Amino acid sequence: MLRRLSPVSIVEAFRKRSYYKTFTWMVVIIGFLALFIATQQLLKNLEDGYQLKRSSDKMDIFNQLNKVERDLTKEYYLTLSETTTKMKSSHEDSWKNIQTEIQTLKKQLEKTDTTGPAKKELLSEMEDITSKGLQADHQFFRKATSYKNEVLFNQLYLSKETETYYSLFSNLFLIEEELGRTGQFLLDENEDRQLDSIELLRIRQARQELEMRHNRLIQSLYAKMEADGDSRPREISVMNNQINAYLRIIDATINQPDNQQYGTIDSVSARYQTSISRVFDEGIRDVQAEMTDQGTSVIRNAWFAFVSACSVILLLIWLTLSLLRAFRKDLHILQEEADFFAEGPRQSRYHVPKQNDFYPVVEAFRTMTTIISGLLDYNDKKTVEIKQKKAEIESLFSQNTNPIVALSSDFQLLSGNDRFKQLAQSSELMTIEELIHPADLNRVRRALNRAIEGFSQTIRCQMIFKEDIRNMFVNIIHVPTKNEGGTALYLTCHDETDQLKREERITQLALFDVLTGLLNRNGFEQKMEEALAAPQPGELVTIGVRQFRRINDIYGHSAGDQILKEVSTRLRRHFIGTGSAARIGGDEFAVMIFQQDIVNYRDLKSIIERPYRIDGENIDVAISMSMVRYPDDAVAVTSLLSSVDIAMQHAKREETGEPVWFESWMSEEYRESVVLESELREAINRNELQLFYQPQVNLETKQVDGCEALLRWFHPERGLISPAVFIPIAERSMLIEEIGMWVVQESVRQVRAWEGTPLGSLRVSANLSVKELVSGRIVEFLEEVRGRHPGIEQRMELEITESFGVFSDTRVFDALQKLNHLGYRLAIDDFGTGYSSLSYLSRLPIQRLKIDRSFISGTDACSNAPLIETIIQLAHTLKYDVVAEGIEQAEQGENLRKLNCEYGQGFYYSRPIPADEFKIWFNRYQDQIKQSG
Numbered sequence: 001m002l003r004r005l006s007p008v009s010i011v012e013a014f015r016k017r018s019y020y021k022t023f024t025w026m027v028v029i030i031g032f033l034a035l036f037i038a039t040q041q042l043l044k045n046l047e048d049g050y051q052l053k054r055s056s057d058k059m060d061i062f063n064q065l066n067k068v069e070r071d072l073t074k075e076y077y078l079t080l081s082e083t084t085t086k087m088k089s090s091h092e093d094s095w096k097n098i099q100t101e102i103q104t105l106k107k108q109l110e111k112t113d114t115t116g117p118a119k120k121e122l123l124s125e126m127e128d129i130t131s132k133g134l135q136a137d138h139q140f141f142r143k144a145t146s147y148k149n150e151v152l153f154n155q156l157y158l159s160k161e162t163e164t165y166y167s168l169f170s171n172l173f174l175i176e177e178e179l180g181r182t183g184q185f186l187l188d189e190n191e192d193r194q195l196d197s198i199e200l201l202r203i204r205q206a207r208q209e210l211e212m213r214h215n216r217l218i219q220s221l222y223a224k225m226e227a228d229g230d231s232r233p234r235e236i237s238v239m240n241n242q243i244n245a246y247l248r249i250i251d252a253t254i255n256q257p258d259n260q261q262y263g264t265i266d267s268v269s270a271r272y273q274t275s276i277s278r279v280f281d282e283g284i285r286d287v288q289a290e291m292t293d294q295g296t297s298v299i300r301n302a303w304f305a306f307v308s309a310c311s312v313i314l315l316l317i318w319l320t321l322s323l324l325r326a327f328r329k330d331l332h333i334l335q336e337e338a339d340f341f342a343e344g345p346r347q348s349r350y351h352v353p354k355q356n357d358f359y360p361v362v363e364a365f366r367t368m369t370t371i372i373s374g375l376l377d378y379n380d381k382k383t384v385e386i387k388q389k390k391a392e393i394e395s396l397f398s399q400n401t402n403p404i405v406a407l408s409s410d411f412q413l414l415s416g417n418d419r420f421k422q423l424a425q426s427s428e429l430m431t432i433e434e435l436i437h438p439a440d441l442n443r444v445r446r447a448l449n450r451a452i453e454g455f456s457q458t459i460r461c462q463m464i465f466k467e468d469i470r471n472m473f474v475n476i477i478h479v480p481t482k483n484e485g486g487t488a489l490y491l492t493c494h495d496e497t498d499q500l501k502r503e504e505r506i507t508q509l510a511l512f513d514v515l516t517g518l519l520n521r522n523g524f525e526q527k528m529e530e531a532l533a534a535p536q537p538g539e540l541v542t543i544g545v546r547q548f549r550r551i552n553d554i555y556g557h558s559a560g561d562q563i564l565k566e567v568s569t570r571l572r573r574h575f576i577g578t579g580s581a582a583r584i585g586g587d588e589f590a591v592m593i594f595q596q597d598i599v600n601y602r603d604l605k606s607i608i609e610r611p612y613r614i615d616g617e618n619i620d621v622a623i624s625m626s627m628v629r630y631p632d633d634a635v636a637v638t639s640l641l642s643s644v645d646i647a648m649q650h651a652k653r654e655e656t657g658e659p660v661w662f663e664s665w666m667s668e669e670y671r672e673s674v675v676l677e678s679e680l681r682e683a684i685n686r687n688e689l690q691l692f693y694q695p696q697v698n699l700e701t702k703q704v705d706g707c708e709a710l711l712r713w714f715h716p717e718r719g720l721i722s723p724a725v726f727i728p729i730a731e732r733s734m735l736i737e738e739i740g741m742w743v744v745q746e747s748v749r750q751v752r753a754w755e756g757t758p759l760g761s762l763r764v765s766a767n768l769s770v771k772e773l774v775s776g777r778i779v780e781f782l783e784e785v786r787g788r789h790p791g792i793e794q795r796m797e798l799e800i801t802e803s804f805g806v807f808s809d810t811r812v813f814d815a816l817q818k819l820n821h822l823g824y825r826l827a828i829d830d831f832g833t834g835y836s837s838l839s840y841l842s843r844l845p846i847q848r849l850k851i852d853r854s855f856i857s858g859t860d861a862c863s864n865a866p867l868i869e870t871i872i873q874l875a876h877t878l879k880y881d882v883v884a885e886g887i888e889q890a891e892q893g894e895n896l897r898k899l900n901c902e903y904g905q906g907f908y909y910s911r912p913i914p915a916d917e918f919k920i921w922f923n924r925y926q927d928q929i930k931q932s933g
Helices: 007-015 019-058 061-085 092-111 117-135 140-156 162-189 197-228 233-255 265-330 333-342 359-399 418-424 438-452 497-511 521-533 548-555 557-574 601-608 637-653 664-685 723-733 736-754 770-775 777-788 810-822 838-843 853-857 862-877 890-898 915-932
Strands: 404-407 413-416 457-464 469-478 489-495 538-545 579-583 588-593 612-614 617-619 623-630 689-698 704-715 719-721 763-768 796-801 825-831 848-851 881-885 903-905
Touching: 019 265, 061 092, 061 140, 061 162, 061 265, 092 117, 117 140, 140 162, 162 197, 162 265, 197 233, 197 265, 233 265, 404 418, 413 418, 438 457, 438 469, 438 489, 469 497, 497 521, 521 579, 521 588, 521 637, 538 557, 538 601, 538 637, 548 557, 548 617, 557 579, 557 588, 557 601, 557 612, 601 623, 623 637, 664 704, 664 723, 664 736, 689 736, 689 915, 704 723, 704 736, 704 915, 723 736, 736 763, 736 770, 736 777, 736 796, 736 915, 763 770, 763 825, 770 777, 770 796, 770 810, 777 810, 796 810, 810 825, 848 853, 848 862, 853 862, 853 881, 853 890, 862 881, 890 903
Parallel strands: 704 763, 763 796, 796 825, 825 848, 848 881, 881 903
Antiparallel strands: 404 413, 404 489, 457 469, 469 489, 538 588, 538 623, 579 588, 612 617, 689 704, 689 903, 704 719
């Protein structure tokens, strides 16, 4: 039978049938087989996903089991505590509650489908406890641990973090078991109130075992924290304190067996057990969430893979069938092409791609018709071409808008078209020497000679006409002729004069500043490259106009432009022949000085800062100046500009405005600030920022009126980073907006958390940066916060640090007006250090002034009393409250109270502390006030 099925017989069998139908059936059958395989894989993946979800549901049994275990352990320790303190209480209700929980746990256990022996043993122990009570010698805690191990670790292998969770839950199970067994054991040993040496030894062993289990649990917690990237040192610290309190009670009993001190062991063990339960519940929730998410992901991916596979299979079937239909269609093209050619010597309209197998045959047909039609039409085309050439030559002079000149073989001008005569303004022809500019004459002659020899030539030259000299692009055309006096050359000239002028204008705009006429940044960088390539060392100085925006706001942009022009004029005059000046920014100039140590920069600064006479008014201008030497400090344009920019940042921070030379440590400081900025961005996402709170006390009543929220950054490697370090970096990078919104959001959250507590009446003050007010985003955010939390504006106060010229900025003033309209209380922080104008101060919509701490606790605090009193009187005149910062002694607070200062803040009352510690401090402070009377 196999011999009959030779390849030849199979081919012949296919030839007797329709290829189209045969291939169609084959494609359909293969497609259905692929769909069947994809369906089988879908079912398998769905089963894996649902298995993950079922495994997550099986862990719900731990809630009831842990509850029974905790309540039973609590009952042991409560009974043990009462035997020591000789206080008795009724345990009937709690015992009934435990029995009810055990019955509930039994029902849940009976519904589970676990097959191991741990389930039966646990049920047996629960039955023993139910029948005999607490006095039963049961192994419930050990069996509960075995059952939890059996259930959890049979499902935990599905988790991605099996190793981390295995260590954590193992230690949790063992510590819970050890805590319960220890309570059971201590209660049994305490029945006769006498502890012999064997019992004491057993207690020591139990204590050591419990401490060892706790230490292993803490190690597991640290391992999980490191794996998750979490940070809970405070929770671990609390657990350590709790277990240490428990162990101290055990140690006291061991050291004084006759004086057993179990009086507080029930509350201590309960707190520790609560911490363990919280860690356990959190871990179980994480495992369940992970397995549920993983199951959902597997199911979703399974469906996605199935749909994708089906789509690809169906697409391939459709493409294959389309290919078969296209092949069938191509078989008829040859016949149609032949029929079409028979109608006449012309090509068909059918398009056949080159990749098609029939393309060569069709092209052969078409080549044949092309040859035939070409032979017939050759003479007609040649006739048309000759007529066209003749017409082109005739219209060459008359219709061309470019100048055209005809030359003889000895370069004599024979004729010119109308455009040439228009430029020459004469009907008489000139000589070649009169036409071509002397500087270009020799080059033109050489080009004409090359054209006579038969080489195509083009050349740019200047032609002299009566009115002006024109820049021409000349195309030289050679015309073979036997007549020596006839035309041998045509010069077709394209006038480029206007184009060159436009290019010069573009170059001017590209390299020079329109307002001042100095080089712009692009032109200056080219000048810098030339200077750096020269062997002579030099210097680069940048000059920035301080508070230029303020000048525009006060005197107008026209005055600002005149000042910029005058600055450029003074720079030109000062650096004639010694340097090249440029305007490289809106209010920033730079000068490339071609030698070193020839400029006195203090003199230059005084020259530029001389008063500017604008529209009959003298305007004072201050500048910042930074300098760098090349090639000493930099050898490239980018590094030179970077170095001088870094020095300019330091110059702008100088209050005196002294010129600043670049030094190498500035680059290191700048790189460090860049690194710190990157880490600050990550700190916001990693929740490394924290708010501390410092109380504000009413100096008259001694009551706490509010508190100020102060930002702290706890870096995981650098430790505590001062706000004085990272706030300026945040302001430069505009991270201050995100930080400001985080501070407001966290302050609102804390205000809401204190509602319904003794701290519910306190007002929380949050600091805002001027940069935030200028951008306006923080105002919009505060408006949204007010909408989400009605009444929150009455519980918050916003502090703006006083600095020079800050309130003259209309954007800041408008932002404060809008915040005041929204109902937020506003305060000026660090008052007395920023030289605020009294005219601005009287118009600001604020309610409070905060006197800077330097007046209260500085070295000149004693001599500042008259000034402080003046500030307080000024604030009261403007109807502002006054808060004095920096109170460190009771005497300072009393003196301020006598000066009618309403509120005080400082280390005398409290340092800035976290919210939970602030609550403890507040309660303690209130008790002190009540006691003092």
